Amino acid sequence: MKALIPFVAGAAIALSAGWAGFPHAIYKSRPQPVDFSHKVHADKAGTKCEDCHAFRGDGTFAGLPALDKCSACHAAAMGTTAEEKNFIDQYVTPGREPQWASYARQPENVYFSHITHVRRGLVKCEDCHGNIGSADHLSREEEDRISGYSRDIWGNDGRPAMTMDGCVDCHRKQKLEHSCLDCHK
Amino acid sequence: MTITRRDLIQFVGGSALGTLFTPAPWRLITDTALWSENWPGIPRPARGEIRAKFTNCSLCNAGCAVRARCVGDRPVSLAGVGGGLCPFGLTAHHLPFHPARPKQSDGKDAIAAVTAAIAGRRPSEHVVVLDSRPGRTASWTYRRAMAALPGGLYVSPPEPPVAIDLRSARTVLSLSAPLLDGWGTPAKVFAARDGFRLIQAEAVESRTAALADVWLPIRPGTEEALAMSIAGELSAAEAARITGLAEHLVASLPQELQKNGPALVIDAGMSPGVVELNRRLGAWGRTVFPRPEAPVPESWRKAAPPTELAAVSDGSVRVLWIDESAPGQYFPWEAIERKLAANALVAVFTSWMGGYARRAPFVLPTAVYPERLDDVPMAIDSAAATFRIAAPLVSPPPGVINPEEFIAALAGVAASDALRQRAAAIHKRGRGTLLTYADGKSVPVRDVKSEDFWKALNAGGRWEDDVAQALEPAARRPFPAPSPQAAKIDDYPLTIITESRLAGLASPSLSQIYQESNVRLAANRVALHPADASSCGVVDGAHAVLESQRGKREVTVTVDASVRPGVVLVAGLAEIGAASAKVVRL
């Protein structure tokens, strides 16, 4: 048995490095430029997802709202938090767009149609993005050092990021696997 | 305890086995695959809201209506409103990035040199603006400036004296005019195509000849003889001898044009002979009209009249500005050079290093469509006057010069809102309709306020005059004498026929129709009949030299039996101002 100690030691070190250390090493994380609270806006302002993450008339998705969406209400401070004051001083007043780190950025050849999923597929925002809407803070964006994509695409539920398995799973269950061109461009 | 090599190997083996049961190697494989998809140097198209902007294309006088699909503010594709954009118009949004644009300049050294030259001008010497695209509002600005400058002359290529209306024609005889290949306004031509029978008289089986109802394969340069014979000025036998057509064919043409009228005869520039022929065929007021022009402010009428280049005395030009900023017609450089005085100063306004810029010491960079605010001259197939502004789709880069404002400033003429003044003059007259492209509506000008009229023209639209004003019948004119045929030079046995091409910048994506498919003749290609190719010792795709009295050029050969034996088809090279050439294998 003693002869196996180096072997077991090696295995143990590798396992712990791989399970505990590797995720820290492979991701570099950065905070969002503004610590935006979805919860506050949902509760106090009564906004729903689509109020800021809107669909345009031709069906395209506006994605992350531009500064003028925020400036419409926050031209002057509406609350008392330091975070809001910081936002107004650094972004609203000089008219600078915050450089949000997107959790959901896809490879160039992927085509995802929000309106098809939301209005035709009746998929709820939380099903893919997790409970961002009720969170008080924005989580840090953890970006894979090699591939450059975010870890968080599925709202941190542990599925591996950025492969099409997650999409295909659901499409298979819904019997909506028709053509590669449905999701690729 | 000593650590043996065996321990080490066991340790490594254990680590390897352990690693396989962690996510690490599998993630690394996936990540490497994902990394390999983001290949460096493959651009990622910009995202943004898709918007439409409208304008008129100012690359040629057709002035097609354009809808630009923009991502944010940047056009990513162009389409015709109601169709009709040509390959040049479809890729014009690439032009701002063309590598052949001249470098930025503030023009200060040019201004200094020109001011000195004007000051030192002798009384007999001229200060000339050569406008390669006459008929614009900018052209009126030049004419006003030259009227204000002592010794000022405005020179431009001649504009056709008439306009045609294809919709009223039932039989069209085209004398080598590329009617179905860019002559006129494509959308209008093809909309009217099913309404007329087309007879194409041309030496090569061009695109128009291939699609015409009848193709008459005449000898090159014999269009005039054919016109004269139809007008009754030349016997059918003689015309048949000159053109190489069968006599009965030539004899039947006048009857066909009279019986299946209204007739229309066209050639590339609507020469005086063709205009007179049309008058004799009864086309005046039906398919041929005097060339209209949109109204101009009264105060502009004091402008200098256009002068022909040939009418300028040799060696009398002290200062020459050439405006080739908008693609237009080219004079061979020799014709210009002989008019220059010994110490002449030449400055070129251009967006392209390939034209006169190679000849001039001062190159003044200008904005290019779709960056520039300009208007489009009358198209040949608009019987009613139109006013079309090419509104900019993007901002020009820093360091470009506005040619008309430059010249106007030197002459002390106010010109910065010339287009607006013109729009006001049109609006004041109260005639015609305003078409707006965004909503497709057509409104009488009377019902639009002046301010809104100007805004609508800049947002993508055009003004069209009411048609059919009372016409005086055109006077019968003697038929012009035929121009002398250029003497054949033994050294240069092949007659040159030029396939006209839009001058100026062309998007690199046009490689689709040139390099990548040879479906159109590229600038460095010539086409020869197989018999001529074999006597010149060249095969399809061979490199050769095209040589004429004017000079030599390296070309690639296309062998095509659509080309008449004895003819070399050349794609619009300005330097070959010669009539005949030879092709020598390289």
Added chain:
Amino acid sequence: MNAKRYGMSIDIDRCNGCGACMVACAVENNIPPAHAGIDERKGLTWIRVYKVDNGEDYPGRRSAFVPMLCQHCGEHTPCAGVCPQQAVDIDPRTGIVGQMPERCLGCRYCMAACPYHARYFNWFDPAWPAGMEQTLNPDVAPRMRGVVEKCNFCHGRWHAAKERAAAAGTDEIRPGDYVPACVEACPTGALRFGDLNDPASDVSQDAKRPESFRLLEKIGTDPKIYYRSRKDWVHEIANAPRPGAARKEADHA
């Protein structure tokens, strides 16, 4: 929703060989300008206009222009059958034969299999003059070197039409919303696009005309591009077993 069969009808008698379709396709699909080394054998011309003629010498010569693009074969699609990567995907709802450059490994077996020579290989990485990348279409992904690409009937526009339909609350796209770039650009009206399964559409009516034909019908690919011409010689060369064979057989007859 009934399955559609998207196809085109092309009027050879109207095509003037201007090349607007070729250029519009390049703009829509982010096809880069040709490198210096490229000639007509190595181009990326997803739609390419060929000049054909009746084989006579001048002045009996008559020419015509034939736009060639992927024929979206319906039966035994040759390129789909040979691909080792399953990078060719046939959509049962639209009949569109889709090429997936992201799966392609560049063996070019499909290029050999395609009887219409309608597939093109990226010999080089794409390169645009500085700044011109700002004019790229976000609805189509640029490809890197080493992969094969071909006409997908402007699927980016199909996506946009689907989104418009979803915004209107339906899955059915409006025919006018989905027009490929080549058809939109054609100034003569020679190209038409539509659903061959819809008896009211222009293309399905054009397909039934007596002067309509398809290329290489005898090999059984069931292509969805219908050409038509009233000129007999065009039909002769379209049906000839080999280039020039029609004339030789006529001479012998």
